[in-house]
Amino acid sequence: MIEAAVLTVDMGALAANYRLIAATVAPARTAAVVKADGYGLGAVRVATTLYGAGCRHFFVAHLGEALALRPALPGDARLYVLNGLMPGAERACAEAGVVPVLNALHQVERWSALAAALGRRLPAVLQLDSGMSRLGLPGYEVDALAAEPARLAGIELVLVMSHLACGDEPDAIANADQAAAFVARADRFPGVPRSLDNSGGAFLDKAEHHDLVRLGIALYGCAPQAGTPNPMRAVVRLDARIIQVRDLPAGTGVGYGLSFTTPRATRIATIGVGYADGWPRHLSNRGAAWIGGMRVPVVGRVSMDSMTLDITDVPDTELAPGAPVELIGPHQSVDRVAEDAGTIAYEILTQLGHRYARRYIGAAAGADQPRSVEA
Numbered sequence: 001m002i003e004a005a006v007l008t009v010d011m012g013a014l015a016a017n018y019r020l021i022a023a024t025v026a027p028a029r030t031a032a033v034v035k036a037d038g039y040g041l042g043a044v045r046v047a048t049t050l051y052g053a054g055c056r057h058f059f060v061a062h063l064g065e066a067l068a069l070r071p072a073l074p075g076d077a078r079l080y081v082l083n084g085l086m087p088g089a090e091r092a093c094a095e096a097g098v099v100p101v102l103n104a105l106h107q108v109e110r111w112s113a114l115a116a117a118l119g120r121r122l123p124a125v126l127q128l129d130s131g132m133s134r135l136g137l138p139g140y141e142v143d144a145l146a147a148e149p150a151r152l153a154g155i156e157l158v159l160v161m162s163h164l165a166c167g168d169e170p171d172a173i174a175n176a177d178q179a180a181a182f183v184a185r186a187d188r189f190p191g192v193p194r195s196l197d198n199s200g201g202a203f204l205d206k207a208e209h210h211d212l213v214r215l216g217i218a219l220y221g222c223a224p225q226a227g228t229p230n231p232m233r234a235v236v237r238l239d240a241r242i243i244q245v246r247d248l249p250a251g252t253g254v255g256y257g258l259s260f261t262t263p264r265a266t267r268i269a270t271i272g273v274g275y276a277d278g279w280p281r282h283l284s285n286r287g288a289a290w291i292g293g294m295r296v297p298v299v300g301r302v303s304m305d306s307m308t309l310d311i312t313d314v315p316d317t318e319l320a321p322g323a324p325v326e327l328i329g330p331h332q333s334v335d336r337v338a339e340d341a342g343t344i345a346y347e348i349l350t351q352l353g354h355r356y357a358r359r360y361i362g363a364a365a366g367a368d369q370p371r372s373v374e375a
């Protein structure tokens with residue numbers, strides 16, 4: 001192994017997380033959200049593993065992501081583009097058999113026009129804004145469309161959907177408000193299957209999951225809701241290696257800006273992971289790594305390609321050059337790293353660097369993908 005760190009992705013845990021939630025929300029079906037390269041873990045790997053676990057519905061953000069994924073999945077897998085239909089992208093979307101999420105009336109118009117030009121019906125999802133004010137038809141566009149259903153000519157509505165602004169906050173009043181607004185607006189399109197929940201929504205204490213749940217972060221092992229125990233299995237681990245160890249007297253500065261001064265005689269280890277690898281620079285003098293089951297605080301600034309740890313209390317036996325340093329794993333979850341960095345697990349995952357050796361393990365790891373090291 002030549003890399004400074006190994007990112008291990010447990011495809012067995014990924015599939016288990018899918019099965020757990022699919023069973024919990026049944027009879028609603030479960031879709032996988034694999035945007036941003038499968039939350040940084042490899043969209044093709046993730047999607048093919050989940051297809052093997054029974055998933056047939058896959059959401060990405062951009063048409064380009066769908067086009068890249070389409071050839072990797074069997075024909076009965078359905079791919080949806082959350083960010084909708086950009087002007088000029090209509091034919092590429094239709095030719096690839098990708099389903100756009102129509103987020104505004106002008107998108108409905110362009111999709112309907114293409115259906116007329118091609119002389120066939122085209123499938124689409126209609127997103128209704130139920131209170132998040134980001135994507136989807138606002139109320140007045142829902143009214144306009146419901147009043148004039150001919151505007152949907154040539155469009156086969158396969159789903160109406162909306163998105164929760166506070167699904168990860170179980171006590172937020174907005175969840176009930178949005179659920180009610182969604183049902184009221186979806187009722188204007190009778191007979192069309194419905195989808196509202198993301199990971200957080202799937203765990204809200206309520207009976208109604210509608211017809212399809214769109215699952216992202218929980219699949220990847222992170223906590224679906226803030227402040228409640230995480231029922232998911234961890235999918236990611238990240239292990240760096242010690243490059244160099246040094247012993248410093250009290251009063252010595254460490255790293256860029258000398259932002260840390262040793263308060264006592266201190267032993268420092270340098271590891272080869274930095275902000276260019278997605279370890280937030282905001283974790284300078286914050287958060288920790290783990291060596292031999294001991295917490296070792298990050299001291300000094302996180303550099304581009306390295307950072308420094310206070311290992312004064314770690315036994316020598318753990319400190320050989322190349323010895324492992326846990327950054328994400330059994331002692332430190334992605335959620336914990338995110339909390340220390342003042343961000344969310346989504347951001348930590350999607351920023352995971354491209355210089356790590358990637359090791360895919362678990363039953364469904366597959367064998368023929370690039371950038372992998374055999375388990």
Ligand SMILES: *Cc1c(COP(=O)(O)O)cnc(C)c1O
Nearest residue numbers: 033163198199200214215216217
């Ligand atoms: C990203 C996204 C999801 C998945 O959300 P998670 O919180 O990761 O489960 C679902 N629906 C929409 C519209 C999204 O943008």
